[in-house]
Amino acid sequence: MTATANAKPGTATADPNLPLAGIRIIDLTMVWAGPFATKHLVDLGAEVIKIEGPGRLDLVRTLTVPDPEVDEPYNNSRYFNEYNRNKLGMAIDMQKPAGQQIVRRLAETSDVLIENFRPGVIDRLGLSYDELHKINPRIIVVSLPGYSNIMPERGIPGYGPNVEQMGGLAHFNGYQDGTPQKSGVSYGDPIAGLGGAAAVLMALVQRERTGVGQYIEASQRNMLIGLVGDGVVAHQFGNEPHRIGNRSRIIAPQGVYPCAGDDGASADEADSWVAVSIVSDEQWVSLCQTIDRKDLIESGRYADVVARRAAHDEIDEIISGWTRERSSRAAADALQSVGIPSSPVLTPTGIRDDPQLGSRDFFRPVQHPELGEMSITAPTWHFHGVSRELEAAPRLGEHNRYVLTSLLDYTDDEVDELESSGIVASRPR
Amino acid sequence: MPDLPLVGTVVVEVATGTASALASRMMAGYGAEVLKVEPPSGDPMRGVGPFPAGHADGETSAAFLYFHGGKSSVVLDLDTAAARAELANLLAGADILLTDVPLSKRESLGLSEAHLREAVPRLTVISVTPYGETGPQANYLATDLTEAASGGQMSLMGDPGKPPLKAYGNQAECQSAFHVYGAAMAALLLRFRTDKGSYVELAVQELQASAMEAQGPMAYNRDPAMPGLSSRTGNGMRVTWSQYRCKDGYAGIFVNAPNLPSFFEAIGRPDDLSRALDDEFMTGELLAYVKEWCAVRTRNEVYEVAIAIGAPFSYVATPDDLLTSPTIEQTGIWREVQHPIAGTFRVPGPPFRASNSAFELRPAPLLGEHTAEVLSHRSGHDAATVTAIVGQSAATRVNAAV
Numbered sequence A: 001m002t003a004t005a006n007a008k009p010g011t012a013t014a015d016p017n018l019p020l021a022g023i024r025i026i027d028l029t030m031v032w033a034g035p036f037a038t039k040h041l042v043d044l045g046a047e048v049i050k051i052e053g054p055g056r057l058d059l060v061r062t063l064t065v066p067d068p069e070v071d072e073p074y075n076n077s078r079y080f081n082e083y084n085r086n087k088l089g090m091a092i093d094m095q096k097p098a099g100q101q102i103v104r105r106l107a108e109t110s111d112v113l114i115e116n117f118r119p120g121v122i123d124r125l126g127l128s129y130d131e132l133h134k135i136n137p138r139i140i141v142v143s144l145p146g147y148s149n150i151m152p153e154r155g156i157p158g159y160g161p162n163v164e165q166m167g168g169l170a171h172f173n174g175y176q177d178g179t180p181q182k183s184g185v186s187y188g189d190p191i192a193g194l195g196g197a198a199a200v201l202m203a204l205v206q207r208e209r210t211g212v213g214q215y216i217e218a219s220q221r222n223m224l225i226g227l228v229g230d231g232v233v234a235h236q237f238g239n240e241p242h243r244i245g246n247r248s249r250i251i252a253p254q255g256v257y258p259c260a261g262d263d264g265a266s267a268d269e270a271d272s273w274v275a276v277s278i279v280s281d282e283q284w285v286s287l288c289q290t291i292d293r294k295d296l297i298e299s300g301r302y303a304d305v306v307a308r309r310a311a312h313d314e315i316d317e318i319i320s321g322w323t324r325e326r327s328s329r330a331a332a333d334a335l336q337s338v339g340i341p342s343s344p345v346l347t348p349t350g351i352r353d354d355p356q357l358g359s360r361d362f363f364r365p366v367q368h369p370e371l372g373e374m375s376i377t378a379p380t381w382h383f384h385g386v387s388r389e390l391e392a393a394p395r396l397g398e399h400n401r402y403v404l405t406s407l408l409d410y411t412d413d414e415v416d417e418l419e420s421s422g423i424v425a426s427r428p429r
Numbered sequence B: 001m002p003d004l005p006l007v008g009t010v011v012v013e014v015a016t017g018t019a020s021a022l023a024s025r026m027m028a029g030y031g032a033e034v035l036k037v038e039p040p041s042g043d044p045m046r047g048v049g050p051f052p053a054g055h056a057d058g059e060t061s062a063a064f065l066y067f068h069g070g071k072s073s074v075v076l077d078l079d080t081a082a083a084r085a086e087l088a089n090l091l092a093g094a095d096i097l098l099t100d101v102p103l104s105k106r107e108s109l110g111l112s113e114a115h116l117r118e119a120v121p122r123l124t125v126i127s128v129t130p131y132g133e134t135g136p137q138a139n140y141l142a143t144d145l146t147e148a149a150s151g152g153q154m155s156l157m158g159d160p161g162k163p164p165l166k167a168y169g170n171q172a173e174c175q176s177a178f179h180v181y182g183a184a185m186a187a188l189l190l191r192f193r194t195d196k197g198s199y200v201e202l203a204v205q206e207l208q209a210s211a212m213e214a215q216g217p218m219a220y221n222r223d224p225a226m227p228g229l230s231s232r233t234g235n236g237m238r239v240t241w242s243q244y245r246c247k248d249g250y251a252g253i254f255v256n257a258p259n260l261p262s263f264f265e266a267i268g269r270p271d272d273l274s275r276a277l278d279d280e281f282m283t284g285e286l287l288a289y290v291k292e293w294c295a296v297r298t299r300n301e302v303y304e305v306a307i308a309i310g311a312p313f314s315y316v317a318t319p320d321d322l323l324t325s326p327t328i329e330q331t332g333i334w335r336e337v338q339h340p341i342a343g344t345f346r347v348p349g350p351p352f353r354a355s356n357s358a359f360e361l362r363p364a365p366l367l368g369e370h371t372a373e374v375l376s377h378r379s380g381h382d383a384a385t386v387t388a389i390v391g392q393s394a395a396t397r398v399n400a401a402v
Helices: A033-043 A078-083 A097-108 A129-135 A160-166 A188-210 A220-225 A229-236 A281-290 A294-299 A305-310 A312-323 A328-336 A348-352 A355-359 A400-407 A412-420 B018-029 B062-067 B081-092 B103-109 B113-119 B144-151 B171-194 B204-209 B215-220 B257-266 B270-275 B279-295 B299-309 B319-324 B326-330 B371-379 B383-390 B392-401
Strands: A024-027 A047-052 A088-091 A112-115 A140-143 A215-217 A254-259 A272-277 A342-344 A363-368 A372-377 B010-014 B033-038 B072-075 B096-099 B124-129 B199-203 B236-238 B241-246 B249-254 B313-315 B334-339 B343-348
Touching: A024 A033, A024 A097, A033 A047, A033 A078, A033 A112, A033 A188, A078 A372, A078 B215, A088 A400, A097 A129, A097 A400, A112 A188, A140 A188, A160 A188, A160 A220, A160 B241, A160 B249, A160 B313, A188 A215, A188 A220, A188 B171, A220 B326, A229 B062, A229 B319, A229 B343, A254 A312, A254 A328, A254 B144, A272 A312, A272 A328, A272 B144, A281 A294, A281 A328, A305 A312, A312 A328, A328 A342, A342 B144, A348 B215, A355 B204, A372 B215, A400 A412, B010 B018, B010 B081, B018 B033, B018 B062, B018 B096, B018 B124, B018 B171, B033 B081, B062 B343, B072 B371, B081 B113, B081 B371, B081 B383, B096 B171, B113 B124, B113 B199, B124 B171, B144 B171, B144 B204, B171 B199, B171 B204, B199 B204, B241 B279, B241 B299, B249 B279, B249 B299, B257 B270, B257 B299, B270 B279, B299 B313, B371 B383
Parallel strands: A024 A047, A024 A112, A047 A088, A112 A140, A140 A215, B010 B033, B010 B096, B033 B072, B096 B124, B124 B199
Antiparallel strands: A254 A272, A272 A342, A363 A372, B236 B241, B241 B249, B249 B313, B334 B343
16 A cells, blocks of 8 residues: 555545535546546536546656656656646556446446547446446436547547548638648647536536436537538538638738747747737728828728738738837737737747736646646636635546545455555556 | 427527637527527628628628527617616526626626626626736737637647648637536536526636647746647648648548557558657658558548558548538438528537437527517517617517518
């Protein structure tokens, strides 16, 4: 028995005023989509029991580890800590019947089980909705496949960029008249995660009335199709979308313009950009005044959106001439001060240093046993009058003993036996 | 028997953004009564298009028809006191308000947090703003482009050496729609326990900045950036993680370590698995081979191999591909809409495949189509009073539509 395997959760999990206080969730997901779903649910106060296996670690436990030479690198991932904050952690060998039995017993008193195995795996583990429904009719089971449980696509693995292609979004994305373009982040994952969280919450609402749970497949591909529904309708109207990059079909000019770096680097070297939209003729006038080109107002050449769209390239050059002389922050603030929508194109580092996010306590310090004080993002659903205390993600198997003896009725001797037989563990196999 | 999960729930939408629009569309599909409050000139999205041939009339915008399916349109000119009183009536009988009205205008419309808490304590308010309701930028203006820029994800999209690229449409707000939906459901759950509504503040910037994959958590902790992960990598960063041109479009090969055996088998070179760590081989000989392998195949031929071997290959699906795929059809996603002016077309319907949750959609409403019905049903007004409230021009539209 290790010391950490006996740990009890901190006080942060016990706030009774949170929307999901008293809701227990078994989380069998890993990587991004599923953990992002349960991140939102744990932020709302749910008790989320994340179950990995001694031979089946969440893959991101070994990514983004600041110092891979530490004793337990798998407990030191930034990525893992961000998306698995406040969860309880178990490591159970679910290939073994005794391991499956633990999960089934947990399911007797749980409200939700969420998983993102390949379709079919959950059935082989004896944890299908039909099986769990027999022992707990109120349980809600949510699966997050890339595609669906339907042949022939049920056997195909799909990562975010695959699914983004198959869902149509990549076709619509792209520079003006360019090729299809993939998103910068694995966009299908957060969409699937949010959809998964929404599915859980909807099913909980419905259960208040019906008294029973249900099975929900939240397909990443299908949810992505829902984000291009307007394009699908337009296609049926005979409008084939051509890619327009950062421009708009309605207003002009609109684009991102090169800026000097915050460190004084020239615009050619800085890879720093400001986004600007001119949504009205009045804003165009304000822009001309701000960039010291009143001559453009007087000439009347670009007075309306039709003229501005026709001369978009030319206008982009004019705006760039002004933005290149200042930082993206200075440019955006100057334009916002005269009522023009504008923002720096924030990089991950820019997000970290952003004054608006800083003023809203978007970054929260949590204590991590090895990493010390680290920064994770605040809950984003601000229920006014309710607060959520945050803590680091669980170490592998950190709450094995707590869950087995406090939430279930295993004795300490039985837990010792499970540990010695490798059914539960707190180190990878 | 599947039933409508949100039956009996009344939602009022006083918003123009896609986040509220898409979220309330899902609510409507799942059984809520969604009252979309529009000005006499209509929601701005009615003017966006694209439109079917021969139309450009405010009733047939593809964007409006999609994002506002299943709702009722109630025209209220909120510049008038009578209309504002009517909005207050609607809110008194509602469960959820979705709003993205600029903060500076909320008090005058009776939509401030303090007022709503006092006047309708059981109402849940989901308030969406670009930057949140506090802080130095709370009143900054935003568009779909600037929202994408402020959230961080855009900085990672696009080709190296080219400007950052915004995704299609308004993805900043599309992803926010799931937050709106989820937060509204959570608030309903809380109300079962407390019998009180919630005020939930959502900042589109924060919603994106919390979804920055690995790059966010590293940068937020001042860790050195990982090579290839801190800036734009275009359509691929390595031979096994790229989009490729094929005979009739584009294919995708996005392979992580566990899939390497299936990848090498799928491209007909199983013996090269042993060379997967040989950079010179992977970036030279193999890259050239994979480019050619894709170039001589159609998208479907690439996909057939993926199915046969179980490799994470894909292709860039067009709208036509989506609409004609038998597998997608079988998931039950499509709903046919019969619209009185735009005709018959199909839309993506339920976001989930649920064993016990039905999803049904009426067409998107004509402007003011339900004003008279809603105001008389919810406030007990007769036709003359409704006319007085909504104003003569809007009433004409109402009568024409009813």
